[in-house]
Amino acid sequence: MPPEPNGNGYLSGSNLEKVLKHGHFAVTGELGPPQNADGEVIRKKAKLLKGNCDAVNLTDNQTAIVRMSSIGAGAIVVQEGLEPIIQMTCRDRNRLAMQSDLLGAYALGMRNLLCLSGDHQTFGNHPTAKNVFDLDSIQMVQMVSLMRDTKVFQCGEAFKGQEPRFFVGAAESPFANPIEFRPLRLGKKVKAGASFIQTQLIYDIEAFKTFMTKVRELGLSEKVYILAGVGPLKSPTMARYMKDNVPGLWIPDQLIERMAAVGAPWAGKSKDELTKEDKKARSAAWQTEGIKICIELIQQIREIEGVAGVHIMAIEWEEAVKPIVEGAGLLPRPIV
């Protein structure tokens, strides 16, 4: 076991770590920084999420589109009294930049880190960029865990003074290919030092149960906190698009049909026949159903042995988080 900071038994002492360690079913959210330098955007979103999540992920140039940095936005989130989980990808930084940015992030009060490979830059708004991928996500997990536990930089050089003590997490996509390897790869992340895992969006509960059985068989659910990814569907079109285009995202047809069914009163009409009010009413019906489905998914996920919490991804729809958490009976959030 790594040395205990201040003898309190926590690796980082973050709120997320405490909530999980005390055995509460954790709730994390997601906050997407804007494509500009406006800190107010972060403050507004933080207000919507505060009190409803134990911590929120700050995405790092999500889908390879330039946005306010996760650490910059994270500093604002800290000021707002909400706890950030800094996302960091391997795409844009080499090991020097990663370490120095993390020293800075810690000094600014950030305590959780999620290590990711990162979407390839060809998806984003700078497809002609050079990528880095000096480390992969597993090597990043190992590097930051060792900085915390042994006070050494990646090069092996020891450093003096305050070490960055992060609660280190990684992502897992249970249904990405090769699917048989996913639980084993999760094992590698745990071995590298990951304390928590946030999964890709889960809609297919049966498939996720199968994954979790394998994870339990490997003894991993005792070594790492697994937070299942959930998110409200916005419309049947969006659901179909995600199902067809996002690797490892499985959405059962029955859920898409449920979404379509609530839009039935407006179905059969062409775009031009629908008035503004019609469209608004239809959107509202879809969103209500999307939130309802999300709540049901959380309830089913809670029943699965070895799941320690949920990670709610409602990017650009932060308003949905409160009704979801509330509807799932997860409010108020524990104070630890």
Place this chain on the structure above:
Amino acid sequence: MIIAEQKPLAEVKALVADAQKVLVVGCGTCVTVCFAGGAREAAIMAASLRMATQLDGNGKEVAEVVVQRQCEWEYLDEIAQQVGEVDVVLSLGCGIGVQAMVEHFSNAWVVPGLNTSFLGLPTEQGVWAERCAACGDCILGLTGGICPIARCSKSLLNGPCGGSENGHCEINAEVPCAWQLIYDRLSSLGKLDRLLEIQPPKNWRTARDGGPRKIVRPDLRLPAEEE
């Protein structure tokens, strides 16, 4: 081998625009095999340039020649005279061939007619694919002989990212996922346990990241060259 492809004719024309006399120099090795810069391509390039510049009303004199290996100085001596007689040399060798000529013919103006693309092999008639990024510290022994540095879009060393779908890479459906290939191969050979070890961060110093590379073999040096 080195895989290259020809630059568009318009770009080549622009590169030789200032010259009246042009020498197209093909290469008999890699770029012959990948149909980018061998004897046939050099002849076609010379003819195209002649025709195109004639149509533009400033017909150039374009000659062509092929050396066996443009990337070795000893093969370049035979074309020294021709090189001396022209205003520009259009190399249909790889980037190494161009530079070998520049280093050998100090007064010559040499321009590239090819884009040197990658180290790879032909996989089907008319199709070439990348296989090696010359990282300088080969790890094929760990990965069942499939290179994740050159063939995984993110050069991952510890297994597939979340973008691997139906055997192809997240960047597009034409690119096989290297980690799916590695997984399949190791699993069919019963060696999956090799993927469970955490591979440490790679030493990129042996790759281009360490600066331009050079190999010195004392055993092959001539006594006169010893310091």
